[in-house]
Amino acid sequence: MSSTKRICIYPKDIMRITGKSERYARTLLTKIKSSLEKSDEQLVSISEFCSYTGLKLDEVLNLIS
Numbered sequence: 105m106s107s108t109k110r111i112c113i114y115p116k117d118i119m120r121i122t123g124k125s126e127r128y129a130r131t132l133l134t135k136i137k138s139s140l141e142k143s144d145e146q147l148v149s150i151s152e153f154c155s156y157t158g159l160k161l162d163e164v165l166n167l168i169s
Contacts, residue, residue: 110150110168111149111151112147112148112150113133113149113150113168115129115133117129117168118132118133120167120168121159121164121167121168132157133148135156136152139156140152140156150164150165150168
């Protein structure tokens, strides 16, 4: 059985990590995209999320997998 790894982070993941609402998660993603000068269509990677929030990558991966 193969385990598929993701590199993108979604609002539901942010909700699980922070314990905040979906609205907060979407707003945070928008802020991250803005700071990285990404368009609305582009995705935010898990490592970009960690860099922006200052969270450790391994802790985030444990929470969303």
